[in-house]
Amino acid sequence: MCSLLNFPVLAAAELNYWVVAFSAVTVIITIWMGFWAAKKARTASDFFVAGRSVSVGWNASAISGEYLSAASFMGIAGMVMSSGYDALWYPVCYACGYLFLLLFIAGPLRRFGAYTIPDFAEGRFDSPLFRKIAVIFVLFIGFFYTMPQMNGAGKALAYIFGALDFRGSWPDFLLSHDAKTGEALPGLPYWVGVALVGAVITVNVALGGMKGITLVQAFQYWLKMFAISVPVFVLLAVFGGYGKNLDANVSPPEKAAGITWSEAAEEAGVKRQALPPNDAAKKISVPADDTWISPFGPRSSKPALTAKAAGVEIADTRPFALLWTFSLIIALVCGTAGLPHILVRFYTNPDGVAAKRTTMWVMILIGVFYLFPPVFGVLGRNLMPELYNGGSGVKGTDGSVLKLPLLIGGTWGSILSGITCAGAFAAFMSTFSGLLVSISGAMAHDIYGRILRPGSTPEQRMRMFKVFAFVCGAAAILLGLVVENFEINMLVGWAFAIAATSYFPLLFLSTWWRGITMKGAAAGMLIGGVLSLASIVSTMFADNWGADGLKAWYAQHPLVRTLAEQPAIWGLPLAIILMVLISKATRATVPADVRAKMLVLHAPETLGLKQEYIKEHEGH
Amino acid sequence: MRFLHRGAKASFFPLALPSGALLNARAMSDPLPEHKDFIHSEEFLQRLMRRQLKLSVACAAAFMVVLLGLPLLNYFAPDFMATRIGGFTLTWLILGVLMFPFVWIISGIFIKVSLKMEAGEAAKAREENAKRTGGIAG
Numbered sequence: 001m002c003s004l005l006n007f008p009v010l011a012a013a014e015l016n017y018w019v020v021a022f023s024a025v026t027v028i029i030t031i032w033m034g035f036w037a038a039k040k041a042r043t044a045s046d047f048f049v050a051g052r053s054v055s056v057g058w059n060a061s062a063i064s065g066e067y068l069s070a071a072s073f074m075g076i077a078g079m080v081m082s083s084g085y086d087a088l089w090y091p092v093c094y095a096c097g098y099l100f101l102l103l104f105i106a107g108p109l110r111r112f113g114a115y116t117i118p119d120f121a122e123g124r125f126d127s128p129l130f131r132k133i134a135v136i137f138v139l140f141i142g143f144f145y146t147m148p149q150m151n152g153a154g155k156a157l158a159y160i161f162g163a164l165d166f167r168g169s170w171p172d173f174l175l176s177h178d179a180k181t182g183e184a185l186p187g188l189p190y191w192v193g194v195a196l197v198g199a200v201i202t203v204n205v206a207l208g209g210m211k212g213i214t215l216v217q218a219f220q221y222w223l224k225m226f227a228i229s230v231p232v233f234v235l236l237a238v239f240g241g242y243g244k245n246l247d248a249n250v251s252p253p254e255k256a257a258g259i260t261w262s263e264a265a266e267e268a269g270v271k272r273q274a275l276p277p278n279d280a281a282k283k284i285s286v287p288a289d290d291t292w293i294s295p296f297g298p299r300s301s302k303p304a305l306t307a308k309a310a311g312v313e314i315a316d317t318r319p320f321a322l323l324w325t326f327s328l329i330i331a332l333v334c335g336t337a338g339l340p341h342i343l344v345r346f347y348t349n350p351d352g353v354a355a356k357r358t359t360m361w362v363m364i365l366i367g368v369f370y371l372f373p374p375v376f377g378v379l380g381r382n383l384m385p386e387l388y389n390g391g392s393g394v395k396g397t398d399g400s401v402l403k404l405p406l407l408i409g410g411t412w413g414s415i416l417s418g419i420t421c422a423g424a425f426a427a428f429m430s431t432f433s434g435l436l437v438s439i440s441g442a443m444a445h446d447i448y449g450r451i452l453r454p455g456s457t458p459e460q461r462m463r464m465f466k467v468f469a470f471v472c473g474a475a476a477i478l479l480g481l482v483v484e485n486f487e488i489n490m491l492v493g494w495a496f497a498i499a500a501t502s503y504f505p506l507l508f509l510s511t512w513w514r515g516i517t518m519k520g521a522a523a524g525m526l527i528g529g530v531l532s533l534a535s536i537v538s539t540m541f542a543d544n545w546g547a548d549g550l551k552a553w554y555a556q557h558p559l560v561r562t563l564a565e566q567p568a569i570w571g572l573p574l575a576i577i578l579m580v581l582i583s584k585a586t587r588a589t590v591p592a593d594v595r596a597k598m599l600v601l602h603a604p605e606t607l608g609l610k611q612e613y614i615k616e617h618e619g620h
Numbered sequence: 621m622r623f624l625h626r627g628a629k630a631s632f633f634p635l636a637l638p639s640g641a642l643l644n645a646r647a648m649s650d651p652l653p654e655h656k657d658f659i660h661s662e663e664f665l666q667r668l669m670r671r672q673l674k675l676s677v678a679c680a681a682a683f684m685v686v687l688l689g690l691p692l693l694n695y696f697a698p699d700f701m702a703t704r705i706g707g708f709t710l711t712w713l714i715l716g717v718l719m720f721p722f723v724w725i726i727s728g729i730f731i732k733v734s735l736k737m738e739a740g741e742a743a744k745a746r747e748e749n750a751k752r753t754g755g756i757a758g
Contacts, residue, residue, distance in 0.1 A: 089715070092720075093687075095723065098727075099680075099723050107672075241707070243706040246709070247708075251709055252702060293702075294698065294701075295701070296695075322695050325691045326688065329688065356731050356734070357731065359727070360727050360731055364724055367724065599659075602672060603668060603742075607659055607742055
């Protein structure tokens with residue numbers, strides 16, 4: 001047992017103490033803020049909706065902090081580096097989704113006083129059954145969105161402590177092992193990051209609930225903003241501007257004119273490294289300059305290019321890429337407007353006017369943030385092409401945010417790299433904490449409080465919230481362990497596609513069309529969401545999980561493959577059509593007081609119709 | 621620190637108290653209290669919803685024209701969209717930089733117009749109410 005006491009040995013690469021220090025400080029501040037806020041959160045309302053009294057500035061920072069996840073902080077830079085222009089749609093649509101939320105959903109939902117989808121579902125359709133369906137969807141999408149956060153945390157921590165050798169000092173089961181040979185490896189195993197981030201946030205949520213987490217998330221937004229912008233400014237000052245670095249990549253017209261990349265780089269006045277060669281065996285694929293910098297590149301053209309490689313005759317791959325792009329835009333914009341943990345946060349606004357102002361600020365805070373990650377992608381391509389190594393997560397292009405600052409060299413480079421690592425930690429923690437609040441809230445409020453024990457007091461529910469925070473936190477950690485080899489962006493994409501084809505049509509039609517019935521809404525939501533998920537999963541089976549027959553079939557049918565990979569373009573209209581048709585068929589079950597409900601959804605709050613509605617319905 | 625002030629302004633807590641139950645307590649067959657005033661009239665609701673939807677759809681359309689038009693421009697005018705401006709290609713500059721301020725402008729306009737419109741509608745509705753009920757509002 002004395003081997004446990006041996007101090008771990010440093011491996012060949014030097015451990016970056018700045019990185020460790022900054023990450024540790026982020027975690028410690030997060031824990032401290034959780035305890036501090038816990039003292040202030042006493043009532044049940046504090047727990048579920050932060051007492052509904054959060055000011056616009058704090059709330060906007062908290063919403064932004066919660067929204068900017070690991071996928072935003074590291075994934076976008078990695079995607080821009082690996083696939084170029086096509087990846088720019090992600091940050092833009094992540095930010096623009098809030099516009100749809102603002103235009104169609106935020107105002108009416110805030111007036112209705114329902115900011116969990118189950119509350120809205122039951123209140124709007126007078127149907128406890130629909131609440132149950134909605135709760136299942138909330139839990140499903142919540143856990144789904146949790147997995148990529150855990151995945152990112154595990155991989156980032158393994159990277160940060162990659163230089164430590166625990167062999168000989170820790171028992172064997174605590175080490176990471178080579179997947180093929182089973183040999184123990186140096187560095188921290190994947191599960192340590194998952195368990196650490198999971199445990200810290202679970203304790204925070206259980207202590208302070210929504211009120212506790214609001215402060216933490218607001219702090220984490222500003223930390224992330226600082227951590228992504230300062231290194232970018234320094235890097236651009238040292239290695240040339242954003243535009244100059246893009247200019248070093250040859251566009252299609254320039255390629256036609258015979259300009260090479262080294263000439264372009266020289267003319268732009270920036271340093272650029274040669275790109276590594278493609279290597280299918282090592283899964284290294286490096287897009288050429290002209291496809292990387294222009295639209296319809298390797299990412300959106302993949303189904304058509306695969307078909308071409310399989311011998312299908314395609315004169316032009318661009319129509320398929322255009323369709324893919326449109327479908328992606330719909331999925332991301334409408335998906336954002338339908339994500340349940342985002343909607344819950346709006347409920348912490350004191351009134352509808354504040355809800356609108358908050359949304360405006362969120363769009364500004366998020367939009368400014370999203371200017372920066374693509375810069376890392378561009379710089380990564382020019383300065384660190386060795387990241388095109390076929391590795392997944394931070395080992396590959398996703399590592400550009402964490403590793404690029406080291407190019408500045410010396411202590412300052414290490415400090416800046418430490419800052420971006422701290423930002424990455426803040427990203428996993430804040431998004432996971434928001435998800436855990438919404439999952440635990442759904443369990444305590446909807447499942448325990450409404451389905452299992454309808455007569456329970458708010459205090460009992462608050463206690464159950466704490467219990468469920470621990471249970472769900474543990475479940476999230478276990479799920480995180482399962483998905484070690486998944487891509488962060490793939491998992492996030494699934495969550496958005498489901499939200500866009502189920503929640504968004506539900507919320508949109510229920511707020512603006514009084515003819516909708518519970519059966520129509522439920523059928524459209526379930527069929528739209530399930531079919532979209534099934535079609536995405538089918539492409540995953542074809543690509544990664546050995547469904548070779550399907551893979552070959554998809555290769556022959558690029559149009560079907562494009563639509564299966566990006567289902568929003570048919571899934572959203574399908575859900576809406578189903579909702580309308582089935583609602584018309586079940587017209588008799590439209591809630592009798594639908595006009596009163598519509599008034600509450602749409603009439604300005606100063607008229608006091610909400611209070612009147614509740615009073616009248618209580619009296620019966 | 622004025623982070624969270626104690627004591628919520630709100631008059632009810634649908635999450636802490638079961639709002640769904642309140643909204644739901646009435647059995648479907650129970651008659652609703654009859655309101656004959658303007659605020660509860662079909663006329664008011666329809667006009668309000670039409671005005672709100674018109675504004676939201678107009679803002680969404682302005683946004684969608686640009687967001688969905690950009691891929692079309694990329695498709696039909698690739699060389700023009702590859703024009704260099706300060707090192708950026710035109711399409712990269714639009715999508716990676718200019719799109720964000722464009723969305724801020726749209727949402728800023730929407731918030732300003734919708735708050736004004738709703739305040740105006742509320743004032744008008746109260747006035748109309750008072751007229752119809754002979755000066756006794758409600």
